[in-house]
Amino acid sequence: MAGILDSIRNLFGGNATSNPPQAASEPDSYKDCLIYTxxxxxxxxxxxxxxxxxxxxxxxxxxxxxxxxxxxxxxxxEAATLRKARQIIDEQGAALFR
Incomplete structure (x- = not known):
């Protein structure tokens, strides 16, 4: 159903998937990295x-x-984004930035 609604929005100039991210808040520090939600x-x-x-x-x-x-x-x-970012850092470590 959501796909149909998105298609209708696209017909009238709205594109739900192309909205830019909201302005970043203060970063959270975790294992020598900064996390921006x-x-x-x-x-x-x-x-x-x-x-x-x-x-x-x-x-x-x-x-x-x-x-x-x-x-x-x-x-x-925002809380879920911080959890996901910490998980990514824990799982990938230095390989994250290769």
């Missing part, structure tokens, strides 16, 4: 999205991620 507004809900940044200046490395998880309010999606 950047949830995406989508159809009245919020999609998990963020960035993991490591290093400074010319040495900065960044990994962006978007997940299928959707939440009804911004506080829930």
């Amino acid at each position: 950047e949830p995406m507004a989508e159809g009245g809900q919020w999609r998990v999205a963020g960035r993991i940044v490591k290093g400074e200046g010319a040495e900065v490395k960044e990994h962006k991620f978007i997940r299928a998880d959707i939440f009804s309010n911004k506080e829930e999606v």
Whole structure:
């Protein structure tokens, strides 16, 4: 059903999947990385999205991620984004920035 509604929105100029991420809040620090929560507004809900940044200046490395998880309010999606980012860091370690 959601696919049909998205198609109808697209006909009238709205594209639910191309909404830019919301402005990043203060980053959360975890294992020498900074996590920026950047949830995406989508159809009245919020999609998990963020960035993991490591290093400074010319040495900065960044990994962006978007997940299928959707939440009804911004506080829930920000908490879920932090959990997902920490999981990514734990699972991939240094390989995350190769």
